[in-house]
Amino acid sequence: IQMTQSPSTLSASVGERVTITCRASEYISGWLAWYQQKPGKAPKLLIYKASSLQSGVPSRFSGSGSGTEFSLTISSLQPDDFATYYCQQYNSYSWTFGQGTKVEIK
Amino acid sequence: EVQLVESGGGPVKPGGSLRLSCAASGFSFSSSNMNWVRQAPGKGLEWVSSISPTSDSIYYADSLRGRFTISRDNAKNTVYLHMDNLRAEDTAVYYCARDPALTTGTWAYYFDYWGQGTLVTVSS
Numbered sequence: 001i002q003m004t005q006s007p008s009t010l011s012a013s014v015g016e017r018v019t020i021t022c023r024a025s026e027y028i029s030g031w032l033a034w035y036q037q038k039p040g041k042a043p044k045l046l047i048y049k050a051s052s053l054q055s056g057v058p059s060r061f062s063g064s065g066s067g068t069e070f071s072l073t074i075s076s077l078q079p080d081d082f083a084t085y086y087c088q089q090y091n092s093y094s095w096t097f098g099q100g101t102k103v104e105i106k
Numbered sequence: 107e108v109q110l111v112e113s114g115g116g117p118v119k120p121g122g123s124l125r126l127s128c129a130a131s132g133f134s135f136s137s138s139n140m141n142w143v144r145q146a147p148g149k150g151l152e153w154v155s156s157i158s159p160t161s162d163s164i165y166y167a168d169s170l171r172g173r174f175t176i177s178r179d180n181a182k183n184t185v186y187l188h189m190d191n192l193r194a195e196d197t198a199v200y201y202c203a204r205d206p207a208l209t210t211g212t213w214a215y216y217f218d219y220w221g222q223g224t225l226v227t228v229s230s
Contacts, residue, residue: 033216035151042201042220043143043151054218086151090215093165095141095153 001026001091005098011106016077020101022087024068031090034063034072037100038083046085047072077103108132108219110202115224118192122228126187128202128221136180139205139213142187144198145223154200157185159210192228199223 002025012018022032032050035043045054047063050070060075074081082105087098114126128140142154155176156165164176175188185202203217 031215035217037151042222043217044220045216045218048214048216048218088151088153088216090213094167095156095215097143097151097153100150 001028001089001094001096003087003089003096003098005085005087005101007101008099009102009104011104012077013106014077014079016106018074018077018103020072020085020087020103022065022070022072022098024070024089026091027067028089028091030066032063032065032070033088034061035086035088036081036083037086043086074103108204110204110219110221112200112202112221112224115200115226117227117229119230120193120228122192123188123190124192124226126189126200126202126224126226128185128187130183130185130202130204133204133219135183137210139207140178140185141203141205141217142176142185143201143203143217143220144196145201146195146198149198152198155187156205158213189226192226194228197226197228199225 004023006021030050034047037043046057046061051063062073084100084102086100109131111129118124141156144152157176173191178185201223202221204219205214206218207214
């Protein structure tokens with residue numbers, strides 16, 4: 001299964017609402033997670049099972065979607081949120097990441 | 107505190123072999139599914155392999171099966187990745203990561219804790 005994220009790069013200002021989309025090439029049953037990665041650091045889990053917020057992650061992050069279309073929304077972008085975001089799916093003993101979305105300062 | 111510490115990376119010539127280790131602490135390692143994920147320089151994340159607590163379930167990315175072998179030693183709280191016939195395209199930071207499933211025999215299918223990574227450079 002291929003995961004396609006859009007956009008690849010997103011320029012936004014502090015306080016803006018931003019949404020990143022992840023599309024699966026086939027139906028996936030909700031095993032969809034979102035990660036944040038900053039340069040030189042390991043990824044950090046934000047959302048699991050499409051819409052469950054990981055403990056300790058700010059509530060401005062939310063996930064939604066089902067089937068083949070999923071999204072990550074940041075309700076009010078903060079300076080600490082400028083990073084690259086990846087979606088990840090599981091299906092039939094294989095885990096796949098999207099290509100990433102870089103959120104830049106506008 | 108959950109900690110995952112990778113080691114064993116470094117330079118290696120094409121065709122060579124390397125074994126990576128990931129030492130775990132702060133959680134019940136012997137009950138946890140463990141995984142390896144890699145990231146080539148400037149590129150995205152790529153899942154490599156996963157192993158269940160008793161090693162009875164092992165999975166590999168199709169493109170790597172046959173060259174990479176995952177294993178674990180629950181007495182040492184360590185998961186390994188043995189890599190053979192290395193190629194330039196295997197150059198990457200290799201992360202180990204935990205699947206947070208609470209019950210042995212089940213999977214959560216995502217990764218909640220990651221190590222800091224170890225860099226493997228394949229070059230002549």
